[in-house]
Amino acid sequence: MAEITKDQVKHVAHLARLAVTEEDVEKLTDDLSAIIGYAEQLNELDTENVEPTTHVLDLKNVMRKDEPKKWITQEEALKNAPDKEAGHFRVPSILE
């Protein structure tokens, strides 16, 4: 069984774009270990020749015609933004 370490939790938190305190890391390490430990029961089942199910309906490549349609205006797209400038979403700098 996979033992989950604090370093792993920190790495996963970074991948998930979550800021975690040392206290969070401690709690999440315990919680995730317990849940993953519980999930290990799936290994009781031999699934070697079983196909995975992604969706229950047998739908494939559902497409509609690629036609331009009226949707939302630039103004509407920006109206719920926490910060904007000159018709754009504004974010803090990417480079330090």
Next chain:
Amino acid sequence: MSLFDHTIKELEEKLHNKEITVQDLVDTSYNRIKEVDDKVHAFLTLDEENAKAKAKELDNTKDQSQRLFGIPGGIKDNLVTKGIRTTCASQFLDNFDDPLYNATVVDKLNNEKAVTIGKLNMDEFAMGSSNENSSYTPTRNPWNTDHVPGGSSGGSAAAVAAGEILFALGSDTGGSIRQPAAFCGVVGLKPTYGLVSRFGLVAFASSLDQVGPITRNVEDNARVLEVIAGHDEMDSTSANIEIPSYTENLTKDVKGLKIAVPKEYLAEGVAPEVKESVLEALKVYESLGATWEEVSLPHSKYAVATYYLLSSSEASANLARFDGVRYGVRTENADNMIDMFKHSRSEGFGEEVKRRIMLGTFALSSGYYDAYYKKAQKVRTLIKNDFDKIFEDYDVVIGPTTPTPAFKVGENTDDPLTMYANDILTIPVNLAGVPGISLPCGFSENGLPIGLQIIGKYFDESTVYRVAHAYEQATDHHTKRPQLGGAN
């Protein structure tokens, strides 16, 4: 007696005969909310001014033929509503006051002239089984406010049970319509995956999520489903099938119906009083000419683990969109963009949401994908096959909706795994994609409702409703009302 003790069909007739007005119905709703919602906390946002204006307008309309004309309903707060605040009960979306469009199901309700009373409380981003994960004041059970209403559509079920609205829309990913319906003594249906459009439903686990109705009786439920079901080109997983008239097929009998009862659904862990109520219900079916046999869903004990791996994985991807750039609450504690993402998310999301994002990100991460995510997808196939096999020989599967009646507030919050185990009887249905309904089948010793779950074949909601209706007509559980004080 409240106007809301009538069926939608009866109210339609009263409106038609000018015995009542739409304004009476909408007033009934807001008056009741004022009377009880400070105890129940079912609503997060009310749209009173618009609803009252709409009621007036509808009263002056000549054509009153629409299927939900003037009927007051509520919308779970993870369905976007143009111009009405939509929060998913998350602090991240606390300022999302003005969504740009309506979910398809909301447009469909509007087309049939239903009146939206407000937005309903829930577990944050639909992750939870008790409403205790709402980042606002959690909803309480109208039958006993020391108990939870269930979740995640707890606000939807509680509002209908408390007589605040006639119907509500909820969403069900692992039991989130059926479990609160059972806890609150109302009728809730999770449709077949793909029957109802998910466009405008804030995605939790896209391969499992379905929108469905919660009502006080089966007939109303069938009517609301008729309105919201159907193909939508905005949802690529929406099924392109003909929608039958569920209300027309409702009254046929159940003579000769073959019922399967999984032994796993009446096993250890199911409270004796719940088991007893279900066995009583089976006797009712026998008296109506149906037969039942014990069967096995051998993989159902793996459903909870499978579900938490798959739904959390999907959630970790779906919730990546909450980045603090285009909408939502942005942190004030960040100098660069990556930190802005991290802090906005950590400040905006509650504990359970973060735990599931972490679990899902872990299960999808390099080196663990095959062992957890793919393994769970394969077990999902086995669970689906269990149902396929049973439905070769039986018309419906019947069992309890939940192992126990509503638990107490705070009782299950310490250990996530105990909380997750609540969904053991509802989760397999989502994993298989088949439809399931919960309806009241009795009360516990301390007066809390017990839910009967009826599971049907793919897209066979007609049979599910007919079987539910036959039981409802033979019993009177659905006529009982919670005593919250005041005329109900």
